[in-house]
Amino acid sequence: MPMIVRRLLRPLAGLAAVLAIAAPAAAETLRPHPKAVVELFTSQGCASCPPADALLSSLAGDADVIALAYHVDYWDYVGWPDTFGSSDNSNLQRSYAKGWNSSRIYTPQMVINGTKDVVGSRRNEVQTALDAAVLSLPVEINMTSHMLKIVVPPRPGDKDAVIWLVTYRDRAEVQIDSGENAGKSMIYTQVVTKRQLLGMWEAATGAQLKLPRDEVMDENSTGVAVLVQQDDNGLPGPIIGAAAYER
Secondary structure (H helix, E strand, O other): OOHHHHHHHHHHHHHHHHHHHHOOOOOOEEEOOOOEEEEEEEOOOOOOOHHHHHHHHHHOOOOOEEEEEEEOOOOHHHOOOOOOOOHHHHHHHHHHHHHOOOOOOOOOEEEEOOOEEEEOOOHHHHHHHHHOOOOOOOOEEEEOOOEEEEEEOOOOOOOOEEEEEEEEEOOEEEEOOOOOOOOOEEEEOOEEEEEEEEEEEEOOOEEEEEEEHHHHOOOOOOEEEEEEEEEEOOEEEEEEEEEEEEO
16 A cells, blocks of 8 residues: 555544544434324234234334333243243233223233224224324423423313333244244333322423433333323223323
8 A cells, every 4th residue: 555545544534433432422302392192012922913003113213102011911922931921911901991881901902192992903993093193282391411301381261181101122023932922022112110199280280300311211121101091990091192102
């Protein structure tokens, strides 16, 4: 290599090293004004669930959608205990059914804004539900290095609602060794890790909350969603506002 070329490459190589060191980490994402919260009830032991899991993954890339995957545990008897399965998730699904005066629960089930359920693998029906979806109540969240701040403005005349904090994991790969999906290596996204009641939103006065970041995000969670959801005698109703943060 000619001497003059080597001399030019040395400073360029140094500059590249500096840029590599100074490059910022992956950008954080805020979804401040989504039109829909999509809750998928799914299971690693359900043979018909993988298409719905894949559809939820694609919806998670839509800035207008907050996508959440609740893995249930009632399919565990088939021979594969879901590694993310939870009786709390199964009970949430049963609560939706009870609120709709239905005794039927199934997987894969997508619930749109707490009001409409769709078979999670039926892409056209899911898209039709999303086209009609709207979240009219603004929810402001701000995640700092130490604190999660939540502001939900008043809207006199509305029905009061509850505020839920839902943490989730954006991606996980699972090798399934038995059950209906035996032999498959599956990628799961938006896996709910915790669902916590924060308090009430009073329509007349609104709500402002502050939570330590360390208490909100744990090592298994990469995202947090705040949902404002109406409640009917302890049963989940319509989700009227939401926002999400992802690191």
